[in-house]
Amino acid sequence: MLKETTSILIHVTGLVQGVGFRPFIHRLAHKYGLTGWVRNTNENVIIWIEGGKGEADHFLETLRTECPEAAIIEDIMTDSVLPEGFTSFQIIKSQDVSEEVTGISPDISVCNDCLEDMENEGTRHDYPFVNCTNCGPRFTIIRDLPYDRKNTTMEPFPLCDHCKKEFEDIEDRRFHAQPVACSVCGPEYRIWISGKEVSSDIHDIIDRSVQILESGGLLAVKGLGGMHLACDPFNDAAVEKLRNIKSREGKPFALMFKNIDCAREYTDISEEEEASLTSWRRPIVLLQQKTKNHGTTGPVDSYKNSALSAKVNAGLESIGVMFPYMPFHHMLLQRVHICAIILTSGNLSSEPILTENEKAINTFSLLVDAVIVHNREIWNRTDDSVVRIINGKERLIRRSRGYVPMPVNTSLNVDGIIAFGAELNNCFCVGKGQKAIFSQHIGDLKGLETTLFYEQTIDRFIRLFRIKPVLAVVDMHPDYISTKTGMNFRDLPVISVQHHHAHIASCMVQHGLDEKVIGVALDGTGYGDDGKIWGAEFMVCDLTGYKRINNFEYIPLPGGDIAAEEPWRMAVSYLYRVFGTSFRDLKLPFLEELSTAKTQMLVQMIDRKINCPPVSSAGRLFDAVSSLLNLCQVATFPAEGPMRIESVITAGIGERYHFQYDGPLNFDITIREIVRDILNNVDTGIISAKFHNTIIYAIFENVKKIREQEDINKVVLSGGVFQNAIILSGCEDLLRARDFEVYSHLSIPANDGGIALGQLIIAAKRREKKCV
Numbered sequence: 001m002l003k004e005t006t007s008i009l010i011h012v013t014g015l016v017q018g019v020g021f022r023p024f025i026h027r028l029a030h031k032y033g034l035t036g037w038v039r040n041t042n043e044n045v046i047i048w049i050e051g052g053k054g055e056a057d058h059f060l061e062t063l064r065t066e067c068p069e070a071a072i073i074e075d076i077m078t079d080s081v082l083p084e085g086f087t088s089f090q091i092i093k094s095q096d097v098s099e100e101v102t103g104i105s106p107d108i109s110v111c112n113d114c115l116e117d118m119e120n121e122g123t124r125h126d127y128p129f130v131n132c133t134n135c136g137p138r139f140t141i142i143r144d145l146p147y148d149r150k151n152t153t154m155e156p157f158p159l160c161d162h163c164k165k166e167f168e169d170i171e172d173r174r175f176h177a178q179p180v181a182c183s184v185c186g187p188e189y190r191i192w193i194s195g196k197e198v199s200s201d202i203h204d205i206i207d208r209s210v211q212i213l214e215s216g217g218l219l220a221v222k223g224l225g226g227m228h229l230a231c232d233p234f235n236d237a238a239v240e241k242l243r244n245i246k247s248r249e250g251k252p253f254a255l256m257f258k259n260i261d262c263a264r265e266y267t268d269i270s271e272e273e274e275a276s277l278t279s280w281r282r283p284i285v286l287l288q289q290k291t292k293n294h295g296t297t298g299p300v301d302s303y304k305n306s307a308l309s310a311k312v313n314a315g316l317e318s319i320g321v322m323f324p325y326m327p328f329h330h331m332l333l334q335r336v337h338i339c340a341i342i343l344t345s346g347n348l349s350s351e352p353i354l355t356e357n358e359k360a361i362n363t364f365s366l367l368v369d370a371v372i373v374h375n376r377e378i379w380n381r382t383d384d385s386v387v388r389i390i391n392g393k394e395r396l397i398r399r400s401r402g403y404v405p406m407p408v409n410t411s412l413n414v415d416g417i418i419a420f421g422a423e424l425n426n427c428f429c430v431g432k433g434q435k436a437i438f439s440q441h442i443g444d445l446k447g448l449e450t451t452l453f454y455e456q457t458i459d460r461f462i463r464l465f466r467i468k469p470v471l472a473v474v475d476m477h478p479d480y481i482s483t484k485t486g487m488n489f490r491d492l493p494v495i496s497v498q499h500h501h502a503h504i505a506s507c508m509v510q511h512g513l514d515e516k517v518i519g520v521a522l523d524g525t526g527y528g529d530d531g532k533i534w535g536a537e538f539m540v541c542d543l544t545g546y547k548r549i550n551n552f553e554y555i556p557l558p559g560g561d562i563a564a565e566e567p568w569r570m571a572v573s574y575l576y577r578v579f580g581t582s583f584r585d586l587k588l589p590f591l592e593e594l595s596t597a598k599t600q601m602l603v604q605m606i607d608r609k610i611n612c613p614p615v616s617s618a619g620r621l622f623d624a625v626s627s628l629l630n631l632c633q634v635a636t637f638p639a640e641g642p643m644r645i646e647s648v649i650t651a652g653i654g655e656r657y658h659f660q661y662d663g664p665l666n667f668d669i670t671i672r673e674i675v676r677d678i679l680n681n682v683d684t685g686i687i688s689a690k691f692h693n694t695i696i697y698a699i700f701e702n703v704k705k706i707r708e709q710e711d712i713n714k715v716v717l718s719g720g721v722f723q724n725a726i727i728l729s730g731c732e733d734l735l736r737a738r739d740f741e742v743y744s745h746l747s748i749p750a751n752d753g754g755i756a757l758g759q760l761i762i763a764a765k766r767r768e769k770k771c772v
Helices: 021-031 053-065 112-119 161-168 202-214 236-246 260-264 271-277 327-335 357-364 448-464 481-487 499-510 560-564 568-585 596-608 618-628 640-647 668-679 684-710 725-737 752-768
Strands: 005-015 035-040 045-052 072-080 089-091 189-193 196-199 219-222 227-231 254-257 284-289 318-322 340-345 370-374 386-390 393-398 417-419 429-432 435-438 471-475 494-497 517-527 533-541 546-551 614-617 714-718 741-743
Touching: 005 053, 021 035, 021 045, 021 053, 021 089, 045 053, 053 072, 112 327, 189 202, 196 202, 202 219, 202 327, 202 370, 219 357, 227 236, 227 357, 236 340, 254 260, 254 327, 260 271, 271 284, 271 386, 271 393, 327 340, 357 370, 386 725, 417 752, 429 448, 429 752, 435 752, 448 481, 471 481, 471 752, 481 494, 494 499, 494 752, 499 517, 499 533, 499 546, 499 714, 499 741, 499 752, 517 614, 517 618, 517 684, 533 618, 533 684, 546 684, 560 568, 560 618, 568 596, 568 618, 568 668, 614 618, 618 640, 618 668, 640 684, 668 684, 684 725, 714 725, 725 741
Parallel strands: 035 089, 219 370, 254 318, 284 386, 417 471, 471 494, 517 714, 533 614, 714 741
Antiparallel strands: 005 045, 005 072, 035 045, 189 196, 189 370, 219 227, 227 340, 254 340, 284 318, 386 393, 417 429, 429 435, 517 533, 533 546
16 A cells, blocks of 8 residues: 655744754654755745655644744644655755745853853863854844844854854754854954953953952953943942942842852742743843842852842842853853852943943943953844743843844734834834834933934844835824934834823733723823823723823922932922922921922922923822832932832731722822821831722722723733732732733833834724724
8 A cells, every 4th residue: 555645835934043943844854754845035934845644744743842942933834735756855045035024033042952062072162152053142143134144243253164064964953053153163252451452261261250250340241232241249349339330329230140049049939930030031030039138058159158239239129130141151150159240231321232342342441350352243232131020920121132023913914114112211113014023122212322223223123124114103202212213214104102002002912902992001201192291091992092081180290300310309299289388397207308498499380380290190109109208219210219119018918098089090198198107107018008009999990980981891001000010910910800801011011112012003003994
C-alpha cells in the first residue's frame, strides 16, 4: 500500500523573525522526514513541505506547540500545492515581497545555554557578547527588514571561520543566529578612566569595575539599549553621589540583584512577580521591600552585612528589581562581593539615555570613576521596561526593552495613521494594516535632546515598518510638543483627540472592545473640551466619541503647572475652600512649616483668580492629601505625593471618609474628616487607608449610577491613578462583586505612555465611520 503524501505551502505570521524560528522549522522538518524550504520575507515566514501526510500533520501540530519561547504565532495559513520533488529541506535566502512587514523581535535576555558556553574553554569563554538563536540583541541593533545580519549593526563584524561554521550548521544552536560572534570576530568592551582608554581585556575590565564598586565608586556602562550608571546600593556616599550626578533628589533607583535568593533577602516576591523577573524579557519589577532588613544571611556573599541605603528609594516601601540580562551583567555580579548593584539609566536629568560612545565618554569621564563602552552600535535606544503585579497580573508601567516593538493587534484598519502621543511619558504609535506598533519609551518632551530623539525615532519607525503616512492624530492640548509636531508633520490631515477619551480607548483596544462602555479616567491633567484642566472623568464612550457624565468638582490650581510640583499648594487650595481663612488657625504640622506670607499669597491668587485655573483632577487631590499628611510638600519626581500616600497605608482598614456625589464628586467633607483625624493624632497609615477606600467607593458609586442611567455594564479603568495597586485592585474587586465587567490595562501602560494607542484607534474608527 502506497503511503499518502502531501505538499503544503505555509504562511506563518506573528513574532517569528529573530527568535530562532527558521532553525526550529528546519529541525522540525528533519524530525518528520519532510523536504522543502523555509524563508523569511518582510511580511512573514513561508514554509514549503513535502512528504507523508501523517508526518505533515504532526509538523503542523508541533509548529504551534513547541515553537521557540520568544516566538508568538498569530496565524498559520496553509495551501495545498503541486509537489516540486525536493530532496532535502533548506533555509533559503530571505525575500522582500511587498511593503508589508513581519513582527520584529524585542531584545531577549541571555539564555542559560549561552551562560554555560561562557564557562567552557574556547572563543566564547567569558565572552561578554555571547548569544544564539534563542537570545541576544534584536530590536536595538536592527536597521531594516528582513532580519539579516547585513541589516543590523553587526554588519561591521564579519564571521570568523568557527562562527561561520556554527551559523551554517543546522544542528547548531547558532544556526542562522544573526548577531552571532565570539572573541575572535565580534564586538569588544573598552574601559576609560580619567578620559583615557585603559584596557580592552574583559577580565581586566571586570576586575577594575569590581574594585571601583566595592570602594564606593561609580561606573558608566554601555548596555543593550544605552548607557547605565552603577554603584553600590549599600553605600550611602555612593548613592548620594549618583543622585547628585543625575540631579535626582528623590526618585527611587532600580537594583540589579545576582539572583532570586539574593532578591528575597530584601523584598517579598510572589509567584507572579518571580515569573516576570525571570522571564526572557527581564523587566524591572516593582516589589515590596521587607520591613525589617538589617543585612544579609544565607546565600548572599556580601562583604558588608548591612541594610540597603535608605537613599536607594528615599523612604518608599517598594524597590524596582531586575536580574542580569546581558553576559556582562552576569560576569560583573558573579565577581562583585555585594548581592546587588544600582543600575539606572545613563543620562543626565531630562535627557534621553545616552548611546554614542564619544558622547558618553565626554559626558561621564569627569563624573564617574570609569566609563565602559563597546563597539556594537545601538541603533534603537531602549530603556529598561518597568512592570508591577496588581491583582495577580503583570501591568506595564514603562514599555520598552523586551516588549518593543511587538505590535498590538486591532480589529480596525489603522494603516498609515501616526499617533503622536502625550507630553509626558511619551510613546508614539504607527499603524500598519490592522497592527498598532508602539514605540519604545521616549520620556517627557521637555528638553531639546528628548525632542530630537522623539522626531528621529518617528522617522526610523516609518522607514523600518514601511509606513505610508496618511493621517496624523494628536492630543487636544494645543501647547504639547507632541501636538505641535503632529500638526506640522508632512502636511498630513490632523485629528485631535481628547486626552481622557484616548486613555479609555487605549484600554479598550487591549481587550477587543468596540462598543459603548463606562470609562473612568483618573490622572493628573488633560486638556478638556471646555478648555479647562481635566483629570477625574466619568464617561460613556465608544471608539468614536464620548459623553462626560461626571467628574471631580473643579478647584483652583494655584500657580498652574507648578502646583503639580508643590503639593502644599493644592492642600491650601482645598483647606481654603473647606474652612475659609480660618484654615490658618488649624494646628496642622505642614502649615506650621509654611510661612504666613506664602499662604496669604495663595489665598490672594485664588480670590483674584490670578494663575489659578480650575482643575478637576484625581492626581491633584492625592497631592493635597500627601501634603496634609506631611508626606510630600515639594515633589522631587512626578507623582511622588501619591506614591508616598500608597507606601504608608495600613492594611486591613475597612473605614472610609464621606463624600458628596449628587453632582460633581465633592471631597470637602473628606478633607474636613482627614483634618480631624490628623488633629486627633490618628496614625498616618490609617488615614491613608481610609482615603484610598474613599476614592474606591466614590468610583463605585458613580459607576453604579451611570449603569442605572445608561444600561451599560462594562467598565474601563484608565489613567495613571490606576497604577496605584490599592486603587486598582480595590476597584476591580468591588465592581466585580457587584456584577460589573471590569477592564484594566495589562500590556499597555495606564499612564500617558499608553495614550498614543487610544489616539490611533479613535482616528481609525472615525475614518471608518467617515467622521474624520
